[in-house]
Amino acid sequence: MEQWFIYKKKADFQKIAKQFHIDPVIARLIRNREIIQEDEIRKYLYGNLSEISNPFLMKGIREGIEILKQKIHEKKKIRIISDYDVDGIVSNYILLKGIDNLGGRIDFTIPNRVTDGYGINEHLIEKALKDQVDTIITCDNGIAAKEAVSFGKSNGLTMIITDHHEVPFEILKDGSRREILPPADVVIDPKQKECSYPYPYLCGAGVAFQFMRALYHEMGKDQKELEPLLAFLAIATVCDVVDLTGENRIFVKEGLKRISETQNTGLRALLKVHEMEHKDLKSYDLGFVIGPCMNASGRLDTAERVMYLFLENDMETALVTAQELKDLNEQRKRLTEEGVEQSLEQAEKYLESGDKVLVIYLPQCHESIAGIIAGRVKDRVHHPVFVLTDAEEGIKGSGRSIEQYSMFEEMMKIGDVFTKFGGHPMAAGCSMEKEMINIFRDKINENCSLKEEDFIKKVHIDIDMPIDYLNLDLIQQLSILEPFGKENKKPLFAHRKLRIEKVMVFGKGKNVIKLSLKSSQGTRIDGMIFEEEDSFREKMGDKRLITCTYYPVINEYQGYISLQINIQNYFFTEE
Known part of the structure; x- marks a missing residue:
């Protein structure tokens, strides 16, 4: 339905049209x-990189730069640990290229979705210690990794967290919220309550890019050297489905201009296997063609393949990898279609029983595509949807929500159900013991205050x-x-x-x-x-x-x- x-909405559309030389229909849109304001309209139509906020306004960036300057100077070994999705891969690549160009002794790790799970953990920290790493920088993860960061600090590591996800919190007796921040040396996340950065809607790659802009400024390096990375930042911004307003809109516009002329061999190969190297690319191409191929690697193989593709200089080798990623994505599409069909059968049953939040269990589903399936089912039935599946340790799941339901906030209310969880209002991930599936289904529905009208698209x-x-x-x-x-x-x-x-x-x-x-x-x-x-x-x-x-x-x-x-x-x- x-x-x-x-x-x-009302305005003087004829006046706006005349002032900005556009059709009145465009003014209405x-x-x-x-x-509304004249300056907002001008920025929307013609905004450019000069209007991106000063990165030093972001809480933690100045302290993070001081640490990195020292580590680069002392040739300390630095490791980046990211998420395995498009935003995580691109965040990792931006930090790697930026710090390497400054002479830093830098390498990277991307967790394996199946064996490592989401984000930084004790296993990855133990490996870093074995490899004699001095400093870990996270990107697109870490804000909720209190235990892992504590473990790293207790073992002498310097820990810098860069993230863009919601900050975990606890509700105090007076009803107020207290942020729970990881005990890192520095936490950089524009969602922090005390952060004064004027545009808190950046993706993880956007935070990483601003971090590098500030670092280049402090080390006397020309920030224009970072501009080729805008092509990658555009991909991450679109694929992470953050708001395409303000600074994100500028980043994507500027990145789209640069993709077709990129000198990155791997990205050129990815465009070539899709016959897009001469196409005037739009955000759709990033979100529905290029991005899914990058995601498929992290879902069905390892996201590090994409990083190595972007670091490759030989076109023949790059084309082989790019074609493999394309083929992996085709496999992912087939698995997704099967999962959606099975999920809709369960969804119908739970809807008939009165559930408002659908918790679907697909034991044989590849855990990497649970989120995609949840999103497809959510679009069909217009209810919040979680898809759970068997993992190596217990149960893993992903959720996708509707606008009227903040998934992360609702999960915070029943946090004892999970062994691990995190996310946004519109999307979330979780882990739990198998015996908790029905308890989770019951509790998430008992707490749900959605009304019937909320389910009408x-x-x-x-x-x-x-x-x-x-x-x-x-x-x-x-x-x-x-x-x-x-x-x-x-x-x-x-x-x-x-x-x-x-x-x-x-x-x-x-x-x-x-x-x-x-x-x-x-x-x-x-x-x-x-x-x-x-x-x-x-x-x-x-x-x-x-x-x-x-x-x-x-x-x-x-x-x-x-x-x-x-x-x-x-x-x-x-x-």
Whole structure:
């Protein structure tokens, strides 16, 4: 079930359009994203690297630099330990390249998802001690690793934590919260309560990049030498699904400009195996093509393969690795489809029994794809979803949430159920003993305060705009709103009662539907729906009028240019 809402936000759209030389429709779309003040609009449209905040505003960075300067000067052995997802890999790469370029004695480790689990742990610290490492820097993890950091410190290691995740807390008797920080030498995380950094929504790679900017400034190195890393930072920012606003938006825009001209052999190879080396890349390409290949390595093999790909200088070798990553991702897709099908069967059962938060147990599922499956099921049923699976030690799981439910906060309330957990409002990971599965399911639902209306998917439409208003110039102007992503979603328009003149079906799975459409004013346009034919035909029946939400695109085929709409949501109506 869906509820459609049309934004009714007001502003002088003609004035904004004239001032910034844009179409009034574009001005309305910007207003819908709560960008109101003149300076905000200018930054949204034309923001660049000069507007990224001073990294020294981030709590802990100045102290972290002083430590690193000394360690680099004394040639102490430094090791980076990251997460195994795209953000973790890129954070690791940014720190590695940055410190290596400054003459640091640096290496890296990326935990194996299956044998090590998430983030820094005692096993990895023991290995560092055996390798005579002096200093450990975490990235995209560590903020919740109190025990592991304590173990490292008690064994004489210098510990620098860089992270962007929510800070664990305890609720005091008076109802206030007290942060629980790891006892590291330095903690750098813009989510800390006392951090004055003005934009706390960076991904882990964004925090790492700002750390390196500050270090380069202090060591008299030109920060422009870090700019090639923006291509990688853009990938991490999109793939970690942080808000594409403010500084994140600038990082992605600047990174997209640099990807096609990257000199990194591994990244060029990854683009080449996807036939994208000459393409004008968008955030979609990073989030749904490049990123998943990088993630597949950490899910089904080891994420260190991606790091070695980015450190490779021989193109032939890089192309072999890039193709292997692409093949791994195809395998991951197949496993995911099977897991989603099995999960939906369980979801139906739990929904019928009244569960508001779905805890699905797939013992045979590869633990690395539990989060993807949870996300797909969440999108289908619009309930918070956890997918649990058997791991080497007990049970591991990943959760994906809806906007009305802060997953991390709710897990904090029942923390005794888990052996380990962490995450964001919209996504989380956890470990537990097998006998706790049903207790977890019961407790997470007992504490849930969601109401029935929270489970209705809400579709927010930017403008109720008939296709008769579409033209080439307007569609081309839509590109200035990119990159699209979280908190800067692709605009959504609506048209009521388009007549369907013809239905054509394409694709191996008969899941690409092309409609020949006509408005009441006589305007004709093609509309694309990506859905299985049987499902579409069943909904359509003998009705010939469709009301839909859409995004307009320019279709180029054999030198012929035409306008087309990609249909997102729809329903049929009678004559």
